[in-house]
Each structure stands twice: as C-alpha cells, then as structure tokens.
C-alpha cells in the first residue's frame with residue numbers, strides 16, 4: 001500500500017469514529033436537557049432551580065480519569081469531558097460567572113478551567129465587586145484567588161467572607177507562569193508593572209536581573225500591567241501568556257517565577273450549598289476569646305476525630321482590636337458524621353463561627 005492509501009484507510013476510520021462520537025455527544029446533551037426538565041418538575045413553586053451541580057461534575061471528571069487507559073493522558077481526557085459538560089450545562093442554563101478581571105488575568109483562566117468555555121465570564125474590578133455581583137444575583141457564581149504557594153494568602157478574599165452570606169462551592173488550582181513582557185525588544189526598561197502578588201513571586205529574579213533604579217510598580221492586575229507595557233515607552237510587565245496575547249507583547253524572559261511549582265488556588269463562590277462528592281473539603285471561619293488555650297480549644301476536636309486540616313489562616317477581627325479570626329480548611333463534607341460532630345462542638349465553644357462551605361476537592 002502507498003502512503004496515500006494507508007492514510008486514506010486510517011482517515012476513513014477516523015471519520016466513522018467521529019460520526020459515532022458526535023452522535024453520542026448529542027445523546028448525552030439530550031440527557032442533560034431531560035435532567036433539566038426533571039429538576040424543574042420537582043422544584044417547589046417559585047423556587048429558583050439550581051442546574052449547576054459541582055459535586056456531580058467532580059464525580060463525572062474523577063470517573064473519566066479513573067477509567068482512562070490512554071493513549072490520551074488522564075488530564076487531557078478530563079479536559080475534553082470538562083468542555084462537553086460545560087456545553088451540556090449551557091443547554092440547561094447559560095451561567096453568568098463573575099471573576100476578578102480584567103480580561104487576561106489568571107483568575108479568568110481559572111474560571112475557564114473550572115467551568116469550561118460555555119459560560120459567560122464577566123471581569124470585575126475588585127474582589128468586593130465579584131462578591132457583590134454574586135450576592136445581588138447578577139452573576140450565578142464568582143471566581144476569586146485565595147492563596148498562592150509562594151506569596152501566601154489573598155487577604156481581601158478572606159476578609160470578604162466576614163460580612164457575606166455566600167458559600168464556597170468549589171476550588172481550582174492553577175500553575176502560574178510569569179513572563180517579562182515588553183512592547184518591543186530594543187527599548188531600555190525603566191519600570192516594571194505587575195500585581196503586588198506577582199512582583200512578590202518574582203522578587204529574586206527581579207533582584208538578580210534589574211538594578212534598584214528600575215522601579216517596580218504594583219497595579220490592580222497583571223492584565224492592567226500588560227496594558228500599560230503596551231502603551232508606555234520604557235515599561236515592562238510581569239504577566240501570563242493570556243495577557244501577553246491580549247496586548248500583543250513580546251516575551252523577553254519566560255517563566256521568571258522564583259519557584260517552579262508556583263501555584264495559585266481560587267475559590268468558586270455561589271448562593272447555594274453543595275452536596276457531597278465523596279472527596280470534599282470544608283472551609284469555616286471561627287473566632288474565640290483571646291485567652292490562653294483558645295486556639296487549642298478550636299483545633300482539639302479535629303485532632304480527636306482524626307480529621308486532616310489543609311490550611312489555617314489568621315486574620316484580625318474587624319469587630320475588636322487584637323481579636324483574631326481563624327480561617328480553617330479541612331478534609332471532609334459537613335454532612336459527614338465526623339465533620340458534623342466537629343462543627344457542633346465548635347458552635348458550642350466559639351464566640352463566632354461560620355460555615356463557609358463544603359465543596360469538591362479540585363479535580364483538574
């Protein structure tokens with residue numbers, strides 16, 4: 001057989017498989033439409049039907065990864081299903097998602113990683129605006145950064161939960177690669193723009209590669225930094241690929257983050273609580289009297305029940321000087337017996353306590 005004949009034979013196979021895949025995807029989409037009808041049928045009069053089910057999506061993606069035998073990798077296969085499910089959900093209800101913008105930020109990338117491409121993403125100016133959009137119902141869900149493996153906590157996000165009734169219904173993690181971006185290669189760089197967190201994530205690289213006379217200027221977002229680098233002579237930006245593409249910048253140095261495993265975790269916030277997926281996390285905020293042993297009192301129930309803490313963060317309590325709020329993340333769902341018993345104990349002993357949400361552990 002000639003090359004052309006061999007290729008023709010294989011391509012016929014691909015055409016036939018594509019036809020079957022396409023038919024199956026449409027059958028799946030039809031099922032999702034039927035699911036939507038069932039959800040509507042059983043809703044109480046006047047109840048707002050919740051079409052998006054994060055726990056079910058996490059289960060679907062985990063199953064895809066578990067049964068995958070290749071040659072496509074587990075994550076690549078899950079990303080394909082992520083998109084199929086995104087399109088299926090859009091048939092049930094087109095979701096509005098508010099994210100910390102503007103366009104080109106890592107938070108936008110996180111939103112797409114979590115929801116797929118079939119949602120309407122709207123960039124917001126601040127974390128407070130993301131919370132407001134979701135609380136007012138203008139957006140179904142919001143995406144905000146909460147911590148970075150190099151620079152630590154995003155305090156605005158944690159503080160926003162203090163007087164909000166929104167729930168955490170998901171998390172996404174994103175490997176963050178920063179690049180030094182310029183409008184053209186042949187200019188003298190006199191200042192570098194970026195978000196304060198990103199300047200921190202590239203501190204050592206900046207120290208080694210630029211003299212102190214090159215100003216480091218913190219701006220609202222990496223995308224705003226890229227916009228300035230595109231507009232101003234002598235300016236460079238530290239930002240990601242999406243911002244570089246959006247503002248047509250040249251990458252002078254790639255991957256300049258100090259730590260190669262630099263990762264940011266984002267939260268999905270919404271107005272509904274999320275059911276158990278089988279591999280979940282719970283986030284709470286709790287404060288106790290400022291006296292010896294008060295943190296121990298809060299943590300003891302976790303130790304006694306053998307429940308693993310994944311993070312603990314302390315923030316000043318806005319209602320009293322030198323009082324503190326602990327933000328605690330741990331494994332398990334608030335419907336699990338062991339977790340429910342811990343939460344009951346905390347409600348009894350703590351001065352203030354709020355369940356921020358139980359949600360599926362990040363799959364992708």
Ligand SMILES: O=C(O)C(=O)C[C@]1(C(=O)O)C=C[C@@H](O)C=C1
Pocket residue numbers: 032035036051052053054056057060084085086088089092
């Ligand atoms: O199972 C559901 O509740 C569905 O609506 C179906 C489906 C899917 O396509 O698998 C779509 C959207 C939901 O967020 C979860 C899953």
